[in-house]
Amino acid sequence: MTDWREDMSAAGGETRTDGGHAVAEPVTSLYESAADEAVQRASFLDGEIPVAVYGLGKMGLPLASVFAETCGNVTGADVDPAVVETITDGGCHVKREPGLADLVGELAADDALTATSEPRAAAEDASIHVVIVPTPITDAHEPDLAILDAVVEDIARGLSAGDQVIIECTVPPRTTADRVLPTLESVSGLDRDEFGLAFCPERTSSGRALEDIRGAYPKVVGGVDDESARVAQLIYEEINSKGVLTTSDATTAECVKVFEGLYRDVNIALANELGTYTDELGIDIREAIDVANTQPFCDIHDPGPGVGGHCIPYYPYFLIEPFETDSTLLETARAVNDSMPAYTVEKVRDGLAEDGTELSEASVVVLGLTYRPGVEEIRASPSIPIAEQLSEAGADVYGVDPMLKSFEEFSLEPVELEEVSDMDVDTVVLVTPHDEFESIRWGDVSRKDGTPPLVIDGRDALEEGTVEGDVYTIGVGYDE
Numbered sequence: 001m002t003d004w005r006e007d008m009s010a011a012g013g014e015t016r017t018d019g020g021h022a023v024a025e026p027v028t029s030l031y032e033s034a035a036d037e038a039v040q041r042a043s044f045l046d047g048e049i050p051v052a053v054y055g056l057g058k059m060g061l062p063l064a065s066v067f068a069e070t071c072g073n074v075t076g077a078d079v080d081p082a083v084v085e086t087i088t089d090g091g092c093h094v095k096r097e098p099g100l101a102d103l104v105g106e107l108a109a110d111d112a113l114t115a116t117s118e119p120r121a122a123a124e125d126a127s128i129h130v131v132i133v134p135t136p137i138t139d140a141h142e143p144d145l146a147i148l149d150a151v152v153e154d155i156a157r158g159l160s161a162g163d164q165v166i167i168e169c170t171v172p173p174r175t176t177a178d179r180v181l182p183t184l185e186s187v188s189g190l191d192r193d194e195f196g197l198a199f200c201p202e203r204t205s206s207g208r209a210l211e212d213i214r215g216a217y218p219k220v221v222g223g224v225d226d227e228s229a230r231v232a233q234l235i236y237e238e239i240n241s242k243g244v245l246t247t248s249d250a251t252t253a254e255c256v257k258v259f260e261g262l263y264r265d266v267n268i269a270l271a272n273e274l275g276t277y278t279d280e281l282g283i284d285i286r287e288a289i290d291v292a293n294t295q296p297f298c299d300i301h302d303p304g305p306g307v308g309g310h311c312i313p314y315y316p317y318f319l320i321e322p323f324e325t326d327s328t329l330l331e332t333a334r335a336v337n338d339s340m341p342a343y344t345v346e347k348v349r350d351g352l353a354e355d356g357t358e359l360s361e362a363s364v365v366v367l368g369l370t371y372r373p374g375v376e377e378i379r380a381s382p383s384i385p386i387a388e389q390l391s392e393a394g395a396d397v398y399g400v401d402p403m404l405k406s407f408e409e410f411s412l413e414p415v416e417l418e419e420v421s422d423m424d425v426d427t428v429v430l431v432t433p434h435d436e437f438e439s440i441r442w443g444d445v446s447r448k449d450g451t452p453p454l455v456i457d458g459r460d461a462l463e464e465g466t467v468e469g470d471v472y473t474i475g476v477g478y479d480e
């Protein structure tokens with residue numbers, strides 16, 4: 001018996017005797033709990049308050065794992081049976097997350113984390129519901145909240161008085177208050193003051209998820225009412241060592257998350273546009289950016305071949321599409337970033353023309369197809385349009401990505417890294433510099449006539465002198 005229950009009886013909450021001592025009963029839910037906050041906090045930490053995490057992907061599995069290491073009573077719900085089976089067996093399908101595989105194995109072995117493919121069943125048993133499912137956009141760039149709606153309905157059908165619902169996936173502002181709350185009320189039949197709802201954004205990057213979730217920076221919390229904010233704050237004070245920033249309401253918290261992403265997209269667009277001045281100015285633009293960034297009012301990001309992932313290129317549309325307010329800058333930044341794949345293909349075309357090679361007759365290898373190194377995600381990856389445009393120009397296009405098994409999204413022929421040195425290659429385009437590419441023996445990669453290929457370095461990833469032939473680096477130009 002945790003000794004915190006000793007003499008807690010006088011502080012509120014139900015009591016019972018235990019060997020002659022009055023002890024406070026733990027609570028099994030937090031919203032509008034009459035128990036002393038210390039009893040609520042301890043009940044959460046003791047696993048008395050079941051947690052369900054909906055979505056066990058790149059973000060959901062690390063999140064569920066940190067909740068489970070904190071409270072020891074988490075059910076992860078995912079519609080992908082393979083995901084559920086892997087986690088149930090103590091496995092980890094999310095790659096290259098330091099510490100995650102071991103943690104999931106330990107938590108599954110201790111039953112601190114279990115997985116189910118039945119979100120509705122998970123909702124029946126849980127009292128804290130954490131949602132971290134995809135919130136993509138449609139081909140028409142409209143926010144697609146169908147998955148969120150489905151999960152919220154599942155939760156509503158299992159919602160009980162005293163429960164707390166937390167939305168962690170990024171959503172268009174006003175979604176929590178105007179879409180999620182009404183659904184929870186209408187489907188559950190509960191009154192609005194019987195359950196809690198807060199937006200607490202996932203401020204985490206793949207590759208450092210556990211570190212970020214445990215406390216790289218404060219957790220943002222925005223409740224639809226003060227009690228919802230109080231409960232969310234109590235929970236995340238136990239999860240995040242950097243503490244909690246509570247905003248005035250859920251919509252403000254939604255804006256915090258979206259604004260972080262919009263800042264990044266606009267900033268990258270500035271870097272990309274500056275990068276396109278490289279040839280006309282005849283300088284290393286990246287050098288100018290690095291030096292400009294040495295004073296605190298400047299943080300220009302890096303130019304590159306495009307902006308991928310299901311976050312940064314998507315979030316601008318969470319404001320552009322649903323609202324009437326003018327979004328010229330956001331739309332322009334999206335257009336600049338979406339123009340970088342074509343810019344990259346032009347560098348291939350121009351570079352080959354210098355040697356009298358037509359792009360339509362060239363053999364081109366695209367290195368790195370995921371949207372950034374070490375992350376198994378291809379949504380909005382720049383390599384998709386780059387491969388498409390090279391193919392449309394008539395080139396023979398090949399692709400290398402050690403993280404991928406399926407290449408059907410790409411207009412190219414997949415090849416293993418080891419095969420590249422046996423091929424006739426006119427150009428290599430480095431889009432996403434996975435660690436594995438550091439082992440490339442560039443001296444073995446050549447054109448049909450044995451001369452070195454043209455290399456386009458999209459990410460300034462190659463050390464000077466690594467490659468014998470001509471290297472064009474986006475934002476730098478040709479190496480001398």
Ligand SMILES: NC(=O)C1=CN([C@@H]2O[C@H](COP(=O)(O)OP(=O)(O)OC[C@H]3O[C@@H](n4cnc5c(N)ncnc54)[C@H](O)[C@@H]3O)[C@@H](O)[C@H]2O)C=CC1
Pocket residue numbers: 054055056057058059060077078079080083119132133134135136147150151168169170171202203204205206310311
């Ligand atoms: N990936 C990132 O770097 C970050 C993502 N986010 C937010 O988190 C959300 C999720 O991102 P990821 O984990 O990367 O996505 P992901 O695609 O890696 O994983 C999503 C998981 O949700 C599951 N799922 C789909 N429909 C479901 C349903 N109806 N019920 C239960 N599970 C369902 C899928 O099977 C999959 O396992 C994103 O949409 C974004 O809003 C926030 C910060 C960082």
Ligand SMILES: CC(=O)N[C@@H]1[C@@H](OP(=O)(O)OP(=O)(O)OC[C@H]2O[C@@H](n3ccc(=O)[nH]c3=O)[C@H](O)[C@@H]2O)O[C@H](C(=O)O)[C@@H](O)[C@@H]1O
Pocket residue numbers: 170202203204205206260261264268271301302303304305306307308309310311312371372
């Ligand atoms: C504001 C911010 O830094 N958001 C982070 C971002 O992470 P994400 O995994 O999307 O990667 P990212 O580093 O932003 O890169 C997105 C894309 O932009 C490209 N990129 C990135 C930085 C840069 O200077 N230039 C550039 O071209 C990357 O190559 C990639 O294709 O989005 C995440 C999210 O919200 O999903 C968020 O949690 C992360 O903290």
